[in-house]
Amino acid sequence: MDRRLHAFLLNAAILVGAPAAPLAAHAQDAVGAPAETPQVVEPRVARREVKAPAIDAENFEAGLFIGTISIEDFGSSLLYGGRFAYHFTEDVFAEATIGSAKAGTTSYEDLSGSAQLLTDGERQYTYYDLAVGWNALPGEVFFGGRRAMPSAVYLTLGVGSTNFGGDDHFTVTPGAGFRLLVTDWLAAHLDARDQFFNSDLLGKDKLTQNLQISFSLTAFF
């Protein structure tokens, strides 16, 4: 039986409905046609198991920093804080920083002897900063002839808020830093940042620059 006749019989069987089905089956049996369409190509799909490797992906970095900040008009103070970063690629990372310092006194306050422009609480300088960083100059640092440590000079640009003098100020912070990987997971940083914000603490509204230099230790995890 050729294929067209075969197909016709099958269609007929479907059209006539269930009662005709045994008949069609019988017709097939009579000519010895196979009950199923023969499989020409057998698919050889070797399905492989896919698994995630049992290794640490260490793209987070967290640590502490200590340094000095020059708060405009209020002298230099000890600065300390924490930083938390996520490394997207070998070039780009995002970083959140919180920091705190206690502002000193202005020259006016020192000279007048008793005048206090700010209360003790208002002298507390705290900020947060959300930054994007770029590892501009990656490289290696050599110690003697046997030891090489990966390093990078990076640039950051952040936005955030600084609480000082009883008010929150919108703050833009450009910065540059140097990171040295002492071990695979421990890094040491040197950072210089400048925090810009508008302040009217001394009467006139002006853009203040608050330069900071800090050293930090961070861990990758």
Next chain:
Amino acid sequence: MHPFLITVTFLLASLVPFGAGAATAETVEVQDPYIDLHSGPGRGFPVTQVVERGASVVLLRQRTDWVKVRTDRDREGWVNRKQLERTLTPDGAEVRLPGPAPDARVAHRWEVGVGAGDFDGADTVAVTGSYALTESLFVRADVSQLLGEYSTGWLGTAGIGHIFMPEWRVSPFVSIGGGVVYVEPNATLVQTSDRTNSTAYAGAGLRGFLSDRFLLQAEYRQFVIFMDTNDNEVISEWTVGFTHFF
């Protein structure tokens, strides 16, 4: 103890366990013709070793797109993820190292971003997050700090949005939603009271892909602030932000 010091101490304490280093390792068989072992986790670091197909290496740790491996001769180096994409474990399973999928731009689910902008004259710092329901439909949540000359405050919103051409390099999108705005006058001004109001917004913006992981977003949103009095306030906001998707 100052709350800030407590936070810092907690951070310091939480660093200790990381010192344990790579506790796990996995042996795989190289399937690429060869792999390059660099001296550090970056493309610029010199290649110090080459390992051929069929040899086995131990995966130690991953940093961004680079995997630190140890060869059977006990040498260590960093290999790009792409050269390890076809490695097999000893029992024949494929190893899939974490990284962006080829169709990540269209098929990703999550977006997290940071931005800055202007809300009715006040500067804003914004953190945004969104989850894709389909390729073009997403739900989002945003928190912004408002830092104005005369007042400061917070804005929290949630909404739903639509991306018109998710496969285009630059695509327009729209969104609507609602939230809460809290405003506090600055200390140096004559006292008026703090206030919290509910708000609703409609917005439109443009987003453009920078790579398979990042995009830039610019958005304009118009807010209606529901006041206790009968006069509702209409406020404009624009934001520019940097977003990571995965």
